[in-house]
Amino acid sequence: MAGEIPDLEALERTGTGKGAARQARRENLVPGIVFGGEKDPLPINLPYNDLIKRLSKGRFKSTLFNLKVEGHEDVRVICRDVQRDVVKDLPTHVDFMRLRRTSKINLFIPVEFVGEEDCPALKKGGVMTVVRPEVELICTAGDIPEKLVADLTGLEIGDTITISAIELPAGTKKTIDRDFVIANLSAPSALAASEDEDEEPAETEVIEQNDDTVEEEKEHAEE
Known part of the structure; x- marks a missing residue:
């Protein structure tokens, strides 16, 4: 509680x-x-x-x-x-x-993130973006959880934490049926920018213009 x-x-x-x-x-x-x-x-x-x-x-x-x-x-x-x-x-x-102790109510419960020291994504300089710092749950008035715990242990860059990865306290139920996102781990902006720069540009075919190619273009245009 x-x-x-x-x-x-x-x-x-x-x-x-x-x-x-x-x-x-x-x-x-x-x-x-x-x-x-x-x-x-x-x-x-x-x-x-x-x-x-x-x-x-x-x-x-x-x-x-x-x-x-x-x-x-x-x-x-x-x-x-x-x-x-x-x-x-x-x-x-x-x-x-x-409210009685057995009354059911909707409350927003905060999310606490643990395991940062064992998270490969953060060790590599990754960035965690928290989408939902709180989650709305249906709780009983006599047994309200203090927090939800999201474990980052072993997560890599590109991984996502969803509500299904969090163990909900006994007697609680989420108000949204789908498996929604709590947080995601992405590469640092500098690394993402360098990766974009490393990508080779698409090759462009260059056709030199001379009298023959000009005449060919005219013939195609007339057709």
């Missing part, structure tokens, strides 16, 4: 309706609601600046949070909707769903 599920601190919101929501926004808070998990919905307020920072990092809707609200037990939640102002595009309301 992931070593660190980020904490998300919130305040319980007293009162409901548009009036309470407007009051929260005046206090630099963003109103929200926590629902699901066979419990009553819990109205909350989130610090505006903290929410903006988290939204700017991306993946907010696919990140599992440990929600901390004073007076309530910590609960794992995932964002299901962020409502925004139609003019300013700033968050005005956030919906969270409680």
Whole structure:
């Protein structure tokens, strides 16, 4: 399971309706609601600046949070909707769903590359291009992997690492059926350029022009 599920601190919101929501926004808070998990919905307020920072990092809707609200037990939640102002595009309301340990969710799991010291391609000065630093997996909320591991041992220039080469943690499943690329190993640009220079140019036949060849060209043109 992931070593660190980020904490998300919130305040319980007293009162409901548009009036309470407007009051929260005046206090630099963003109103929200926590629902699901066979419990009553819990109205909350989130610090505006903290929410903006988290939204700017991306993946907010696919990140599992440990929600901390004073007076309530910590609960794992995932964002299901962020409502925004139609003019300013700033968050005005956030919906969270409680998750059980057995709940299935889609999350982006980071990929860690190991075995660089035993990778012939990198020893020769090759370049690794990472296509997918993260992979979206279907996971259970109670058993989220911290990372996926891609082993570079023995890989040569021109080799490709696909998702089938990575052992997925138990209880997870990829969201894409095809065998997609994680990273590829290519020759360094200097080596690739020198190889291009080494290629011999195609031979071009040169025909010298004289009176006879000119007359032949005229005859063919007249035909």
